Amino acid sequence: ECPVARFCLARERGEVARFPELAAREKPRSRRDLSLAFLHEGAVLVGRRRADAVWGGLWELPRVTLLEGEPDEDAARRLGREVLGCAASLVRGSAPLATRRHTVMRERIERRVFRGELRGEPRSRAHAELRWVSPEEMTSLALPSPQRMVAASVREWAVHGNGGNAGGEAPRKR
DSSP, rough: OOGGGGOOHHHHHHHGEEEEEHHHHOOEEEEEEEEEOOTTTEEEEEEOOOOSSTTTTEOOOEEOOTTTTTTTTHHHHIEEEIIIEEHHHHHHOOSEEEEEEETTTEEEEEEEEEEEEEEEEESSSSSSEEEOOHHHHHHHHHOHHHHHHHHHHHHHHHHEEEEOOOOOOOOOOO
């Protein structure tokens, strides 16, 4: 019933099942992201992604992609400088609050969330805006699915864990 059957070389040669030939799939790339969860006066710091970014307008915990061979501690300090415009670090000796793996297009992403400490007031360098929100509000924000995967763990820590913004100036709510 094919409209071009009389012109089809594959049909003439009995090779119709071979076509169409699919291009070889590109091997997925691996990427590691580190997010920091900051808690101050019962609120968690989140940033709204810029409109021109992937998942523009959605909210997330402050995040960086680790450079090749970069330790988590160094990535946390870089997150402070590049994303928040103030000093940030991992809470010493803390285990990840959450670790999730997911795939987006051709990227396999491992996302780890640690408790973080701030020194100074965060200001938006990589986000359209920053906001301190209650743990309950955080889980109701418009979050990209990878962030939604870790939001419940962060909420649980913020409500029941012993967090805080030890060691430095208290950031003001924005």
